[in-house]
Structures are given as C-alpha cells and as structure tokens.
C-alpha cells in the first residue's frame with residue numbers, strides 16, 4: 001500500500017489568479033522516508049496541507065493509506081488525520097495556554113487509535129520530551145512561555161505520540177541548533193523505523209537530505225514554475 005497517492009492534482013488558493021500546485025502524479029510508498037525541498041514560497045507547506053487533508057484541491061485525488069480524502073466529510077478527515085498522521089506544522093500549532101506536557105498528550109485525546117498504541121501516555125510523553133532534551137522543569141510550563149526552539153521540540157514529541165503510520169514534518173528543525181537538530185533527526189528516524197512509519201520531511205537545508213531514502217525537489221513534481229503567483 002502507498003502512504004500517499006496523488007493524482008491530477010490542481011490547487012489554487014482563494015483570491016489567487018493562478019494555481020499554486022499542478023501535480024499530475026506523486027506517490028510515496030508506505031515506510032519510505034522522503035526529503036522534500038524547494039525555495040521559500042514554492043508551495044511545500046501547501047502540498048503538506050493537501051496531503052494531510054487540511055486543504056482540499058479544486059480537482060484531483062489525494063489518497064492517504066488507500067483512503068480517498070474526497071470521500072470523507074470535513075469531520076471524518078480531521079479524525080482520519082488525528083488517527084494516522086503525526087503532523088509537525090511549520091508554525092507548530094501548539095495550544096499556547098496548555099502546558100508542554102498537555103500539548104504532547106493531545107493526540108491521545110483526539111485519537112483512540114493512537115491512545116491504544118501507548119501503554120502509559122504520561123510515561124511516553126515524558127520519554128519523548130526528555131529525549132528531545134526538554135528538561136522536567138519545562139513540562140508544566142504553558143507552551144506560550146517556551147522559546148521557539150523548545151516549542152518546536154514539543155511539536156515534534158506530539159507528532160510522535162502513539163506511533164502514527166505517517167509523520168509529516170514541515171521545516172521541523174529550523175529553530176534548532178546543530179546538536180539538537182541531530183538529536184531530533186535521529187529520534188525521528190529511529191521512531192519511524194521502529195514501527196515502519198512513512199516520513200515526509202520538508203526542509204530547505206539540503207544537508208539534511210543524506211538521512212533519507214529519497215530526495216525530491218518540489219519543482220520535479222509541480223508543473224507550476226517557481227513561486228505560486230499572486
């Protein structure tokens with residue numbers, strides 16, 4: 001089974017005259033670790049939003065783990081994402097008033113499936129946080145009071161909770177120093193390998209590509225050249 005099968009996709013943001021993405025075909029096999037790169041503004045985050053069912057294409061088909069997202073209602077798409085995809089958003093999307101720990105526990109609130117995969121959710125959350133070098137004194141702090149680099153690691157721990165089959169990471173190391181970047185990538189690769197998860201990793205730092213099975217530039221698959229136009 002494929003993790004992602006994208007067919008004849010055409011996507012345009014509202015109030016833009018030209019499409020952002022025209023992608024005839026893009027396939028990621030289950031268990032593959034893919035490094036996706038491209039210049040800023042080229043549509044990488046937009047593609048991830050489509051693959052995660054956060055945005056819907058005007059035409060074309062997005063299948064995730066064999067499920068055609070067009071066949072799901074908005075609510076079912078959200079549930080599907082919560083069950084199967086750990087998403088590290090470029091802007092993290094942490095709930096600012098919740099503690100770091102409670103943010104990491106969120107997938108267990110939204111997904112019974114992911115909760116089932118974890119024996120002791122609290123233990124798993126603190127294991128991931130500690131592994132990402134977030135010390136215990138930070139676990140109870142509201143996310144809003146953490147540094148950007150700390151928030152990024154909380155977002156990463158949250159994505160890994162409950163061992164989702166797919167991990168989507170949008171520039172997940174942009175706010176980390178070299179040492180923490182390495183720790184983070186090692187954890188991501190180990191955790192995904194342990195359960196055969198598919199990893200789609202976006203970055204403009206091409207030095208990181210060496211860690212992955214396959215490396216693609218967005219413009220190899222997208223027929224809209226350069227930037228999405230206004």
Ligand SMILES: Nc1ncnc2c1ncn2[C@@H]1O[C@H](COP(=O)(O)OP(=O)(O)O)[C@@H](O)[C@H]1O
Nearest residue numbers: 013014020039040041042043044045046047228
């Ligand atoms: N929420 C949005 N609403 C309207 N346009 C958007 C939105 N998000 C992104 N875009 C447009 O899509 C283009 C691609 O953005 P994005 O996918 O964030 O690129 P990248 O992640 O490669 O930097 C941007 O130029 C922007 O104009």
Ligand SMILES: [Mg+2]
Nearest residue numbers: 044045090170
């Ligand atoms: Mg982006």
